Amino acid sequence: MLFNSWTFAVFLPLVLLLHHAWRRAWWQVGVLTIASLVFYGWHTPWLVPLLAASTGLNAWAAQALMDSRTSPGARRVVFAGALAFNLGALAFFKYAGLIIGTFWNAASSSWVASIPLPVGISFYTFQGISLVVESWRAGPAGFPGLEPPRGPREAAWFHARVWFFKAFFPQLIAGPIVKAGEFFHQIGPKGWANVDWGGATRKLVLGFFLKMVVADNLKEATSLLSWPQFAEVPRGSLLLLLYGFSFRIFADFAGYSLIAQGLARLFGYELPLNFLHPYLAPSLTDFWRRWHLSLSGWLREYLYIPLGGNRRGEARTYVNLFLVMFLGGLWHGAAWSYAAWGVAHGVGLAIERWTGAGRGDPASWPRWRRFAGWLVTFHVVSLLWLLFQLPDIRHAWAFVRCLATNGGGILPQSAFVIGLFGLPVVLHHAWGATESWRERWPAPWRLRVEALAYGIMLFLLLVNSGSSGDFIYFQF
Amino acid sequence: MLRPGTRHALAILATAASLSVAWSWASGRPGVAAEFGEYNQAANRIRIEAYLARPAAPSNVLVGTSLSGRLLASYFAGTPLADMASLGLDGSGPLVGIDALRRRKDLPETVWVETYLMGRASTPNDRSLVEGMDSPGTRLAMALPLFQASRRPSSIAYSALKRRREGGSLAPTWTTNAAASLPGPPSPPSPVDDGVEEQWRRILQDLRQRQVRVVFFDMPSGEVQRPGPRTAPDLADKLGLEFGIHRVDLREAWMARGRVPRYTDGRHLDAASARETARLLAEASP
Numbered sequence: 197m198l199f200n201s202w203t204f205a206v207f208l209p210l211v212l213l214l215h216h217a218w219r220r221a222w223w224q225v226g227v228l229t230i231a232s233l234v235f236y237g238w239h240t241p242w243l244v245p246l247l248a249a250s251t252g253l254n255a256w257a258a259q260a261l262m263d264s265r266t267s268p269g270a271r272r273v274v275f276a277g278a279l280a281f282n283l284g285a286l287a288f289f290k291y292a293g294l295i296i297g298t299f300w301n302a303a304s305s306s307w308v309a310s311i312p313l314p315v316g317i318s319f320y321t322f323q324g325i326s327l328v329v330e331s332w333r334a335g336p337a338g339f340p341g342l343e344p345p346r347g348p349r350e351a352a353w354f355h356a357r358v359w360f361f362k363a364f365f366p367q368l369i370a371g372p373i374v375k376a377g378e379f380f381h382q383i384g385p386k387g388w389a390n391v392d393w394g395g396a397t398r399k400l401v402l403g404f405f406l407k408m409v410v411a412d413n414l415k416e417a418t419s420l421l422s423w424p425q426f427a428e429v430p431r432g433s434l435l436l437l438l439y440g441f442s443f444r445i446f447a448d449f450a451g452y453s454l455i456a457q458g459l460a461r462l463f464g465y466e467l468p469l470n471f472l473h474p475y476l477a478p479s480l481t482d483f484w485r486r487w488h489l490s491l492s493g494w495l496r497e498y499l500y501i502p503l504g505g506n507r508r509g510e511a512r513t514y515v516n517l518f519l520v521m522f523l524g525g526l527w528h529g530a531a532w533s534y535a536a537w538g539v540a541h542g543v544g545l546a547i548e549r550w551t552g553a554g555r556g557d558p559a560s561w562p563r564w565r566r567f568a569g570w571l572v573t574f575h576v577v578s579l580l581w582l583l584f585q586l587p588d589i590r591h592a593w594a595f596v597r598c599l600a601t602n603g604g605g606i607l608p609q610s611a612f613v614i615g616l617f618g619l620p621v622v623l624h625h626a627w628g629a630t631e632s633w634r635e636r637w638p639a640p641w642r643l644r645v646e647a648l649a650y651g652i653m654l655f656l657l658l659v660n661s662g663s664s665g666d667f668i669y670f671q672f
Numbered sequence: 673m674l675r676p677g678t679r680h681a682l683a684i685l686a687t688a689a690s691l692s693v694a695w696s697w698a699s700g701r702p703g704v705a706a707e708f709g710e711y712n713q714a715a716n717r718i719r720i721e722a723y724l725a726r727p728a729a730p731s732n733v734l735v736g737t738s739l740s741g742r743l744l745a746s747y748f749a750g751t752p753l754a755d756m757a758s759l760g761l762d763g764s765g766p767l768v769g770i771d772a773l774r775r776r777k778d779l780p781e782t783v784w785v786e787t788y789l790m791g792r793a794s795t796p797n798d799r800s801l802v803e804g805m806d807s808p809g810t811r812l813a814m815a816l817p818l819f820q821a822s823r824r825p826s827s828i829a830y831s832a833l834k835r836r837r838e839g840g841s842l843a844p845t846w847t848t849n850a851a852a853s854l855p856g857p858p859s860p861p862s863p864v865d866d867g868v869e870e871q872w873r874r875i876l877q878d879l880r881q882r883q884v885r886v887v888f889f890d891m892p893s894g895e896v897q898r899p900g901p902r903t904a905p906d907l908a909d910k911l912g913l914e915f916g917i918h919r920v921d922l923r924e925a926w927m928a929r930g931r932v933p934r935y936t937d938g939r940h941l942d943a944a945s946a947r948e949t950a951r952l953l954a955e956a957s958p
Contacts, residue, residue, distance in 0.1 A: 202808045394677025397684055413826070416711040612833070613710050616826055643680060651687020658692060660824045663713045663804065 197238040199455050200408055200664045207235065208459070215463055221385045222353065225360045228463060232363035236316070243314050246285075247363065253281055254324040255358035259351065261328070262344035264336035271332070278328040286321045289314055294530040316369040318527055320362055322494055323374055327358065329498055330376040341380025357383055366459035370452050372470040372490035375497070379465075386464030396461035398650055402624075403454030405653040410447035410620050412662025417613035418444050421582075423591040427598060430605035434598055440614035441585055442578035443621040446475065449488070468493070473628030475577075475621070478561065478569030480544040481554030483577060491527070495520050517549070518542045533587040540580050692818060699823040706827035707744060708834050712762035715741070716801055717821035720772050721813055723757050724805075725820065729778040730755040734953075735769025736786025738762040739891040739939065742946040743953070751954030756784075763797045765789035767868075770875055771802060782885045784953070787908040787919070788893065790872070791864030838943040845934040845944040846926075855898045861906030869907060876915050888912055888919040889953060892945075894935040898927045920956040922949055 197204050211231040215224050237244040257278035260266050266274065287295070293309040330339055338344050342358075345351040361379050362368075418440045420426055426434060453470035460467045468490050477483035484492050496505075500520045506513040518539070525538015548554030558566055579596070586592040627649075634642060674682070699705065709715030719741070723733070732753045734740055741760030748756040757780070759769035766785050773783065794802075804810060813819040821827060879886055888908045902909070912919050926933055926949075933945035941949060 392677055394680035397681035416713055647683035647687055650684040654688035655691035660826055
């Protein structure tokens with residue numbers, strides 16, 4: 197089910213009313229878990245057993261890892277087995293085609309290539325791994341919100357909460373990726389008074405606005421960014437297309453994350469922040485502190501730091517950085533172009549580390565350095581998004597060649613669409629850049645300006661939405 | 673007493689509601705609604721909703737691709753086809769236009785079918801248009817004009833800019849070119865996808881039963897000014913013969929006057945040539 201579908205417009209109020217009908221944690225967790233499974237299996241019911249298998253196994257592993265009766269040897273086996281299961285499921289459903297297609301001939305991979313990618317598998321698998329790792333680290337002490345069960349009733353409640361954590365529909369399909377330690381302590385009875393209506397409304401309005409007004413209206417204009425359509429497009433328009441796609445991918449994904457956060461707040465839950473005005477970043481290092489924070493946080497905590505992070509010497513740090521970015525790129529999709537995208541970012545980060553260009557707090561940099569850094573970072577990031585839209589690296593290279601060699605000029609229609617619907621992304625970042633200045637305004641004025649800004653977005657959402665479509669990150 | 677967060681949420685809703693009421697009034701004033709969409713989907717929504725929202729079906733409707741989409745309904749003013757409605761759809765074909773016009777209980781007297789892409793089966797773009805017509809959004813737009821595509825602020829701004837840009841160019845832009853009036857070499861008929869011929873046959877039988885007259889027409893498309901003879905009958909020839917349907921070749925009509933229309937991108941007519949083409953179509957009305 198899509199957040200921007202009519203079905204969801206009926207589903208949400210029903211679930212909200214049912215959830216708040218009885219202020220008992222087990223009732224609310226039950227309602228949300230069942231609703232999440234309905235949400236997930238609405239169009240493809242066969243996906244539910246897969247999610248159930250993943251959840252059931254992770255719940256069992258978490259319980260075993262917290263059980264004081266489990267011997268150290270058995271704990272190691274359970275831990276390794278659970279990790280292997282999670283990574284194996286991801287490898288089978290997502291990467292089998294790529295691996296077999298790369299190392300064997302295409303014919304033998306034909307049946308593998310026909311395995312459909314279960315939507316959201318990358319996200320809920322990472323949450324499963326987070327649960328297993330947290331349970332391994334915590335041991336019999338448990339962690340806040342998830343203590344080892346003592347008795348069958350507590351065991352049932354333990355499993356119910358794990359199912360809820362894995363399936364909670366706002367973040368199930370495209371994140372934000374929630375770490376176990378961030379979520380379980382929030383589970384409890386929720387009343388209408390727990391709902392942050394102001395925060396939820398702001399998140400939902402901005403999220404739906406970014407998705408339905410910005411990304412969906414940019415979709416058709418940026419479809420020219422495909423091979424061989426762009427070959428005849430004049431240089432000025434190619435540059436605009438690049439910016440347009442950059443704006444679209446941000447609006448689409450940040451929009452989804454904000455909607456997820458807003459929906460979670462309606463049920464009294466807080467999901468982690470995923471975007472922090474990423475196109476303001478004056479370096480790639482800073483960009484990764486602002487883009488898809490839940491993924492970069494997950495990779496840092498469960499991959500980069502366990503690999504040694506930056507504590508094992510300079511050479512090992514570069515290797516770790518490269519490995520994390522390579523795998524982070526591959527996480528996005530089963531194609532070498534995604535790996536190339538991750539590697540390119542990794543190389544950029546390594547260069548910044550080596551030259552010291554990304555070091556320190558950018559707020560303390562001279563203004564010229566921040567501007568120059570921003571200009572370079574935005575264009576590097578935008579150029580690298582080409583690999584998302586043009587998975588064949590030769591086509592991405594052809595685009596760069598066309599950018600250099602095609603005739604000048606701009607197509608007025610696409611310039612109008614990209615200019616108009618890209619503007620909100622620029623304004624959103626300008627809003628972020630002026631935050632400290634706005635904080636000095638008197639509170640009533642600030643609230644009035646905010647109400648006006650969000651009111652305008654809601655109005656445009658009603659009258660100026662584009663044709664609804666899938667979210668880009670669903671394919672990951 | 674409401675909490676500050678709740679008051680803030682209500683202030684956002686109240687602002688949006690006030691803006692919607694104001695916009696409903698402002699965009700409903702004569703001459704404000706958008707005639708053009710800033711991209712294909714928006715343009716198609718404007719045409720389809722304008723057709724479906726009419727109180728009664730017009731006498732004439734044209735269905736076709738973006739080529740005939742250039743023939744705006746307003747270009748037929750003052751001609752025998754003055755009440756023409758256009759379902760020339762960008763990135764789509766005549767079959768979707770037929771689907772749209774059959775969604776009304778009342779039908780037009782005459783349907784003008786553009787022959788280009790007549791033989792093409794449904795594409796993903798066609799399916800997305802049909803899904804759009806079936807969606808609750810279209811039903812909502814029919815009930816509340818505020819939600820119609822022609823009231824989108826971005827389409828209204830785009831239409832105003834486009835009208836301003838083309839305002840001065842309605843003077844004749846066509847040229848005379850003796851070489852262009854020579855017929856091109858013989859060409860094979862356009863391919864017909866599986867099942868499409870049968871689909872047309874069913875449609876034409878249905879329209880005939882409901883006493884709707886059908887006329888086929890060929891649009892100038894810029895690639896060949898005067899096509900040569902077809903090496904075999906095309907789909908429109910076959911169906912025309914079978915159902916006794918008249919066919920108007922607007923490319924011939926231009927050449928007969930010794931004129932070559934002008935195009936914005938080599939394929940789509942500019943405003944002045946489109947207006948003239950609309951006049952030629954009206955003159956050729958059987």
